[in-house]
């Protein structure tokens with residue numbers, strides 16, 4: 001009897017142990033996965049894309065009390081693409097202008113009989129591409145004269161002819177140097193100062209960010225001035241661009257005085273020994289002061305430190321004649337030293353390069369060919385015309 005009782009107790013104990021294992025096993029499966037590693041302070045949230053965003057990428061989550069651990073270093077800096085050859089790399093972005101202007105002109109010039117109607121069509125192609133009336137007439141006159149002399153016209157001859165005449169129109173003799181080198185000869189040495197001006201929406205802040213990358217790629221140390229105080233997001237945007245290449249941004253309060261931010265930026269640039277101070281100015285204002293008065297003031301105030309080296313006017317190539325009107329107004333207030341034509345990738349009106357240079361007598365120095373971080377190219381007439389005629 002005793003044996004039976006002992007056997008029953010052992011059996012019950014064994015069954016109980018087995019059941020326990022099963023339950024534990026089930027519980028294990030039901031447990032949530034182990035917590036992920038705590039987020040690292042300062043770690044980049046995503047691969048930087050062409051357009052840095054100042055907006056947070058997600059809703060803020062619960063506050064995580066991270067264990068004290070090794071301090072995360074700053075995110076690695078971008079290495080911007082070299083500036084030489086950028087236009088050649090981006091030539092396909094001019095395909096709209098290439099198709100309607102370059103190919104259109106070549107097709108018309110290849111006709112067996114170049115009668116009056118054909119010359120009128122050639123004129124129309126140039127006008128539609130925003131080349132402007134006077135430059136169009138000049139080009140057509142020269143083409144007519146040279147085609148007459150040429151006699152037979154092979155496709156290669158026509159291409160060469162058109163390349164030469166368009167290049168003359170774009171004017172390779174203009175000095176397109178960006179003056180961004182520090183003034184070592186002055187006491188104390190002073191950074192070059194570049195003002196970026198233009199109305200809102202033309203791509204001014206984006207261009208300032210891209211230009212900082214151009215300068216860094218060319219070996220300059222850059223300090224940014226966020227004098228567009230209308231939108232805090234504009235200053236955030238500029239700062240994000242700068243951080244990616246190690247350029248600090250001097251900012252003021254939202255709605256603050258743009259001239260004072262610009263002045264401070266240059267002052268700090270002198271103190272830090274920067275090569276170039278790049279100031280993004282306002283395209284809109286909080287105050288009732290006219291934009292142009294304010295811009296004149298920014299320039300005057302900055303010039304207390306010394307002359308401004310570059311005033312770059314940013315124009316949106318897709319706005320055509322409107323852009324030309326803006327250009328004229330800006331030129332009356334500040335001496336524009338160079339033009340940046342943005343969004344040339346989004347238009348068939350590549351001829352605006354010619355029109356705007358003629359209007360202001362100022363060279364196009366840079367062109368925007370996309371939203372990518374390095375889609376801003378130094379303007380090179382020969383490479384531009386080559387891209388247009390394929």
Ligand SMILES: Nc1nc2c(ncn2[C@@H]2O[C@H](COP(=O)(O)OP(=O)(O)OP(=O)(O)O)[C@@H](O)[C@H]2O)c(=O)[nH]1
Pocket residue numbers: 051199200201202203204205206207228231234283284342343344345346367368369370371375
């Ligand atoms: N496709 C294309 N888009 C561009 C180019 N340059 C700028 N953009 C876009 O144009 C838009 C406006 O650019 P912003 O730099 O914010 O314009 P902004 O002139 O500073 O405008 P505000 O800050 O409102 O004064 C952005 O979506 C840019 O990505 C370009 O060359 N090509």
